[in-house]
Amino acid sequence: xxxxxxxxxxxxxxxxxxxxxxxxxxxxxxxxxxxxxxxxxxxxxxxxxxxxxxxxxxxxxxxxxxxxxxxxxxxxxxxxxxxxxxxxxxxxxxxxxxxxxxxxxxxxxxxxxxxxxxxxxxxxxxxxxxxxxxxxxxxxxxxxxxxxxxxxxxxxxxxxxxxxxxxxxxxxxxxxxxxxxxxxxxxxxxxxxxxxxxxxxxxxxxxxxxxxxxxxxxxxxxxxxxxxxxxxxxxxxxxxxxxxxxxxxxxxxxxxxxxxxxxxxxxxxxxxxxxxxxxxxxxxxxxxxxxxxxxxxxxxxxxxxxxxxxxxxxxxxxxxxxxxxxxxxxxxxxxxxxxxxxxxxxxxxxxxxxxxxxxxxxxxxxxxxxxxxxxxxxxxxxxxxxxxxxxxxxxxxxxxxxxxxxxxxxxxxxxxxxx
Numbered sequence: 001x002x003x004x005x006x007x008x009x010x011x012x013x014x015x016x017x018x019x020x021x022x023x024x025x026x027x028x029x030x031x032x033x034x035x036x037x038x039x040x041x042x043x044x045x046x047x048x049x050x051x052x053x054x055x056x057x058x059x060x061x062x063x064x065x066x067x068x069x070x071x072x073x074x075x076x077x078x079x080x081x082x083x084x085x086x087x088x089x090x091x092x093x094x095x096x097x098x099x100x101x102x103x104x105x106x107x108x109x110x111x112x113x114x115x116x117x118x119x120x121x122x123x124x125x126x127x128x129x130x131x132x133x134x135x136x137x138x139x140x141x142x143x144x145x146x147x148x149x150x151x152x153x154x155x156x157x158x159x160x161x162x163x164x165x166x167x168x169x170x171x172x173x174x175x176x177x178x179x180x181x182x183x184x185x186x187x188x189x190x191x192x193x194x195x196x197x198x199x200x201x202x203x204x205x206x207x208x209x210x211x212x213x214x215x216x217x218x219x220x221x222x223x224x225x226x227x228x229x230x231x232x233x234x235x236x237x238x239x240x241x242x243x244x245x246x247x248x249x250x251x252x253x254x255x256x257x258x259x260x261x262x263x264x265x266x267x268x269x270x271x272x273x274x275x276x277x278x279x280x281x282x283x284x285x286x287x288x289x290x291x292x293x294x295x296x297x298x299x300x301x302x303x304x305x306x307x308x309x310x311x312x313x314x315x316x317x318x319x320x321x322x323x324x325x326x327x328x329x330x331x332x333x334x335x336x337x338x339x340x341x342x343x344x345x346x347x348x349x350x351x352x353x354x355x356x357x358x359x360x361x362x363x364x365x366x367x368x369x370x371x372x373x374x375x376x377x378x379x380x381x382x383x384x385x386x387x388x389x390x391x392x393x394x395x396x397x398x399x400x401x402x403x404x405x406x407x408x409x410x411x412x413x414x415x416x417x418x419x
Contacts, residue, residue, distance in 0.1 A: 043410050046400040048357050049343075049417040051391050057336040058371025058385045062284075064262030064313065066326040071253045072227065074099070076243040077218035080106035085250075089235050093226045093252060100235075100250050102222040102243070111219055114212035121205040128201060132194040139187040146184050149177040230254040233324055258322055260286075260295060260313040262330055269309050273300060275335045282335070284313055285374065286328040293318035293328065331374050341391055342373050342383040346401040354386065355405060357396040357413065364407040365390045 080102040087099050156173040159165035234251040237243060264272060275282055282297040294317035301310035313330070315322065347354055351369055355362040367388040374382050391397075399417060402409070 041410055043412045044400075044402060045414045046357075046398050046402070046411045047415045047417055048396040048398050048413050051341050051395040051397050052393060053339045053341050053391060055336050055338045056340040056342060056373055056385055057333050058340070059331045059333055059374050059382075060264075060268060060371060062262040062264065062311075062330040062332055064260040064286075064328050064330055066258055066260055066322050066324055066328065068253045068258050068324060070257040071233070071251060071324075072230075073248050073251045074221075074224045076102065076245060076247045076249055077221040078107060078110075078245050080222060080243060082237050082239055082241045082243060082249075085235060085237065085239050087232050087235065087250070089232055091232045092255075093230055093232060095226055095228050097226045098223060099226055099232070099252070100224040100237070104219060104222055107215065107219040107222050110215040111212065114208060114215045117208040118205065118212050121201060121208055125198065125201050125205065128194070128197055132191070132198075135187055135190045135194070139184070139191055142180065142184045142187050146177075146180045149173075149180040153177045224250060226252060228252075228254045229256075231323065253324055255319055255322075258315055258319050258324070259298065260315065260328055260330065261310050262313065262328075262332075263308050264300075264311045264332075265308045266304070266306060268334065269300075269304065271335060272297070272311070272332075276300065280335060282333055284330045284332045286330045288318070288321055288326065288328065291318060291321055293322065295330065297332065331372075334371060337370060337385075337387075340370060340385045340387055341397075342385055343397055344399050345382070345384050347397055347399045348384055348386070349401075349405060355398045355407070356391075357398055357411065360410060360412075362398060362402075362405060362407055362409045362411055364405075367391075 082100065083103050084101045085099075086097075087093060093099060153170075153173040153176075156165055156170050160167070160170050230252045232250065232252050235249075236247075236251075237249050243249065272282065276297065276299070284295040284297065286293040286295065293315065295313040295315050298312050298314040301312070303309075311332075343354065348367075348369070349355070349364075352366055353364055354367055355364050357363070365388055367386040370385045370387055372382050373385050396413075396416075398411065
């Protein structure tokens with residue numbers, strides 16, 4: 001049978017195509033299976049350091065104000081005129097230096113008047129003393145004359161009994177005796193009144209001497225003299241101003257008596273108070289413009305509230321760089337505690353979790369964050385102090401902070417950091 005040419009043209013290509021597809025399917029089905037790839041666990045590279053639990057002193061961050069209990073506020077001793085002001089706010093002054101002066105004439109008049117009053121009373125006392133001595137002598141004479149009058153009366157009475165004198169002579173003798181008795185009583189009263197009169201004059205004299213001293217002191221205080229080396233914190237008047245009594249003129253503070261007051265949280269009060277009672281020094285450190293300030297806790301305030309208590313720090317080094325009102329960030333060294341480990345801050349996860357290296361894998365444990373430790377004034381060198389019963393000497397703590405850290409993660413140590 002003859003196949004038509006047109007059918008041959010269409011069927012032959014289809015046959016060849018089918019043979020090709022069948023051969024490809026056979027080859028694909030008969031090829032060997034390739035081995036399945038085994039997934040490889042990723043190993044993270046970390047740094048570690050060996051734990052060394054020991055007795056360490058944690059620090060506490062506080063914020064304090066620079067203040068002083070020795071601020072001198074010189075006030076006007078009375079109404080007056082400011083004649084000169086020799087310093088400005090912020091000036092450093094030396095002990096004995098004249099800072100400000102009022103017109104002395106406003107105070108000299110009161111001094112002169114008070115001195116005159118004192119002199120007058122001193123003269124009255126001297127006159128009283130002279131009169132008292134005269135009265136004492138006069139009293140003795142009056143008493144002698146009284147005895148004579150008594151004797152004369154007795155003589156006249158005797159003569160009268162003998163009818164040798166008249167009744168008139170007897171009356172005259174009696175009158176003379178009476179007058180002399182009154183004279184003795186009067187003089188005796190003046191002598192006895194001397195003590196009271198002197199006491200009154202002495203009291204008035206003491207009062208006037210006090211007024212004189214007060215006037216002299218006001219005159220002296222009209223010139224404000226620096227009582228110590230210090231810094232002028234405020235100048236409230238200018239030359240030509242008229243001031244009133246007790247008006248503040250100028251404020252000065254001694255730089256060597258500055259202290260820092262900082263609020264200590266109530267949770268640390270008992271710990272710090274016990275250390276102070278044991279006379280255990282608690283040092284502190286601060287910075288101002290990159291320069292260190294050394295301090296030591298001097299005392300706690302007499303009052304506390306639920307939020308905490310104020311602590312007062314004595315400045316042992318760097319006071320010359322401070323000014324009243326400076327705000328400082330302090331690192332207070334708390335009492336040392338046992339079994340603490342100092343770790344870098346990047347080793348902590350959250351607030352209470354770190355990872356140990358166990359059999360090449362991370363092992364997470366819970367820890368107690370006690371505080372931080374500063375090896376210098378630089379915050380970059382600070383370390384966190386932790387405590388946990390699961391940490392033993394020589395344990396390797398992972399210090400590299402991994403974003404996907406979990407227990408069991410495989411790691412590889414690339415460096416052991418010295419503690």
